[in-house]
Structures are given as structure tokens and as C-alpha cells.
Amino acid sequence: MYSPSKKSRDWLLIGIFTILATALYFVPTGFEKNKDEDAVRCTAEVVGVDNENIQELGMIRTGEQSVTLRMLDGPYSGQEFDGLNQLLGQMDRDKDFRVGDTAYVVLTIGEDGEVIFVNPQAHYRLGLELLLLGLFAGLLILFGGMTGLKALLSFIFTGMTIWKVLVPLLLKGTDPVWLALCVVALLSGVIIFMVAGLNRTGLTAFIGTLLGVISSCALAAYFTSKFHVHGAVMPFAETLLYAGYGHLDLTRIFMAGVFLASSGAVMDLAMDVAASMGEVVSKKPGISRVEAVWSGIRVGRAVVGTMTTTLLLAYSGGYVTLLMAFMAQGIPLGSTFNFVYVAAEVLKTLVGSFGLVTVAPFTAVVGGMLLVGKEDRGGLNH
Numbered sequence: 001m002y003s004p005s006k007k008s009r010d011w012l013l014i015g016i017f018t019i020l021a022t023a024l025y026f027v028p029t030g031f032e033k034n035k036d037e038d039a040v041r042c043t044a045e046v047v048g049v050d051n052e053n054i055q056e057l058g059m060i061r062t063g064e065q066s067v068t069l070r071m072l073d074g075p076y077s078g079q080e081f082d083g084l085n086q087l088l089g090q091m092d093r094d095k096d097f098r099v100g101d102t103a104y105v106v107l108t109i110g111e112d113g114e115v116i117f118v119n120p121q122a123h124y125r126l127g128l129e130l131l132l133l134g135l136f137a138g139l140l141i142l143f144g145g146m147t148g149l150k151a152l153l154s155f156i157f158t159g160m161t162i163w164k165v166l167v168p169l170l171l172k173g174t175d176p177v178w179l180a181l182c183v184v185a186l187l188s189g190v191i192i193f194m195v196a197g198l199n200r201t202g203l204t205a206f207i208g209t210l211l212g213v214i215s216s217c218a219l220a221a222y223f224t225s226k227f228h229v230h231g232a233v234m235p236f237a238e239t240l241l242y243a244g245y246g247h248l249d250l251t252r253i254f255m256a257g258v259f260l261a262s263s264g265a266v267m268d269l270a271m272d273v274a275a276s277m278g279e280v281v282s283k284k285p286g287i288s289r290v291e292a293v294w295s296g297i298r299v300g301r302a303v304v305g306t307m308t309t310t311l312l313l314a315y316s317g318g319y320v321t322l323l324m325a326f327m328a329q330g331i332p333l334g335s336t337f338n339f340v341y342v343a344a345e346v347l348k349t350l351v352g353s354f355g356l357v358t359v360a361p362f363t364a365v366v367g368g369m370l371l372v373g374k375e376d377r378g379g380l381n382h
Contacts, residue, residue, distance in 0.1 A: 161187060
């Protein structure tokens with residue numbers, strides 16, 4: 001039953017982390033100074049296009065697309081400007097505007113307030129992103145109730161922490177591996193205690209998560225070197241170096257990304273095992289530590305099979321076109337998996353899966369020590 005004391009603790013946690021998430025939103029990253037102060041960002045409707053200066057060679061399109069734009073917001077709302085959409089022949093970066101599209105536009109303003117350059121940067125997608133976020137939040141709260149609200153708050157806090165803490169500190173040269181470990185520890189504590197509450201079950205899941213992540217971290221650091229994988233395999237890594245951040249250690253950033261990417265699944269499995277053990281202990285108070293540990297391990301065995309497959313599907317979905325390209329050219333399987341980009345994804349998948357396999361026994365052993373044989377004061381076990 002949902003006790004008044006548990007309810008008050010839940011609302012206290014919600015209040016605390018709502019304040020923290022809001023505070024993080026307003027924390028400066030230190031990179032705001034890089035923002036172009038002479039630029040105005042707004043949305044505009046595409047009212048006309050001219051494709052005469054575009055050259056087509058098969059699927060490749062290069063040249064300039066002239067675009068007439070009517071501003072929809074900002075200080076120039078209602079005015080029309082002509083802009084140029086430069087096509088580079090790169091399908092992953094080029095955009096093709098049509099009449100009726102909504103564009104995200106950057107206006108360069110001169111000293112006298114006159115618009116001197118119009119850059120239709122991309123199709124406007126922020127509105128749809130906010131709509132999806134709203135639908136997700138509504139469904140989560142509708143289905144999960146109080147737990148769903150806490151999960152949503154954990155989701156928002158995680159996003160704010162990544163953007164306001166992890167990314168700026170990485171850019172400033174903080175050691176990526178130690179930084180990522182600290183961020184994972186922070187987020188694991190927030191998410192687990194928000195969902196499970198401040199109790200021994202939550203503490204069991206938290207410690208089990210940390211042990212699983214640390215084991216993944218150690219493997220990532222060891223095998224990244226042995227695989228001779230350089231961090232430049234990550235998207236936009238070289239762009240970052242050429243933008244003036246040549247001091248960054250991309251390989252250690254890659255290591256951090258390996259266990260950071262799998263930490264969510266590790267956390268899920270630790271929470272499954274800890275919650276199951278907490279329920280077993282509550283229904284059978286006289287259970288021994290050994291019995292409880294084996295109960296946790298059996299639960300872990302049932303879950304870890306699907307979890308490792310989940311990681312495989314999640315990672316392979318990101319590079320399925322790469323595999324298709326190799327197969328289409330008839331490249332042997334051995335050559336395919338020896339290629340550095342594929343080897344990097346194999347490393348991510350197997351190291352992340354290793355963390356999943358170890359987190360179940362880690363959590364079971366911790367649960368045996370924390371959950372069994374303790375007097376339950378104020379519902380601390382639940």
C-alpha cells in the first residue's frame with residue numbers, strides 16, 4: 001500500500017530534483033561567448049524557390065538554390081528576404097526546400113540593423129520535437145502515475161546534466177573517463193532513488209549499477225587500446241578537432257562513450273534484480289542471505305538474455321547501412337568485422353553486454369548483504 005510517509009518522501013524528491021533540473025537549465029556552460037551576437041534566429045515560410053543554378057549528376061546535386069522566405073517570428077516578422085541554400089553534394093547534410101516548407105533561418109545583421117545575409121539553415125523541426133516530447137510526457141504520467149512523473153523528471157534531469165555538465169567539461173579538457181564515471185554515478189543515484197525511493201532496495205540497485213559500470217569501464221579502457229581504435233571513428237570527431245579543440249583526447253572520449261552508452265541498460269537490470277529481491281525478502285522475512293542471493297541471480301539470468309540482445313539491436317541499428325555497403329560489395333565477413341568502424345561497434349556491444357552480465361551477480365550479492373536480516377524501520381526495505 002502507498003503509505004503517507006512514502007508519498008511525502010516521493011514529493012520531497014520530486015521537489016528537490018525539479019529545482020535542480022531548473023537550476024541546471026540556467027547554468028551557463030561557458031561557451032555562450034562563441035554565439036554570434038550579430039545573428040537573429042527565427043522561423044520562416046518558404047514562399048518561392050529557384051533551382052536554375054543546381055547541377056544534377058545522378059543522385060548528386062550541387063550548386064545554389066535561391067529561396068524566398070517570409071519571416072514568421074522575430075523582429076522581422078512578416079518581411080520577405082531572399083536567401084541561398086548551398087548544396088554540397090552531400091546527401092546527409094544537404095537540404096532541399098520547397099514552397100510551403102518552414103525553415104529555420106539565421107539572419108546576419110549589420111551595424112545599422114539591416115539584414116546583410118540570410119541563411120536558411122535547415123527545415124524547422126523544433127515544434128515537432130516538442131510535440132513528441134509532450135506526447136511522451138503525457139503518456140508516461142498517464143500510464144505510470146507517480147512513478148511515471150518521477151521517471152519523466154529523471155529523464156529531464158539526465159538531459160540537462162549531459163548538456164550542461166558532461167559536454168562543457170569534455171570541451172574544457174576534463175578527463176573523459178573519470179568525468180563519465182562521475183556523471184553516471186550521479187545520474188544512477190538520481191534515477192534509481194527517484195524511482196525506488198530512499199531505501200535499501202534503491203541502495204542495492206545503485207551499488208550494483210556502479211559495480212557493473214566500473215567493470216565495463218575497465219574493459220573499455222583495456223580493449224580500446226588492444227583494438228587500436230582511435231576516437232576519430234565517432235561522428236564529427238575530426239570536425240571538432242579542426243574547430244580549435246585539437247587538445248582533446250578523442251580515444252578516451254570514445255572509451256567513456258562505450259560504458260556511458262550501456263549504463264542505462266545496466267541500471268535497468270540492477271533495478272530489476274534489486275526490486276525482485278526486495279519483494280522476495282518482504283514475503284519471506286526468514287530467508288537466508290544465500291537463498292536471497294540465488295534468487296537475485298535467477299532473476300538476473302532471466303533478464304540478461306533479452307537485455308544483451310537489446311544492446312545488440314540498439315547498436316546495430318546505428319550502422320546497418322555500413323554493413324549493407326560491405327555486403328553489397330561482396331566483402332568477406334572477416335574483412336568486414338576487421339574494419340575499424342565495425343570493430344568499434346563490436347567493442348561497444350560486447351563491453352556493454354559484459355557490464356550487463358556482471359551487474360546481476362553484483363547486485364544479488366549486495367542485496368543479500370543489505371536486504372536480508374535487517375529490521376525494517378519505517379519501510380526502508382520498500
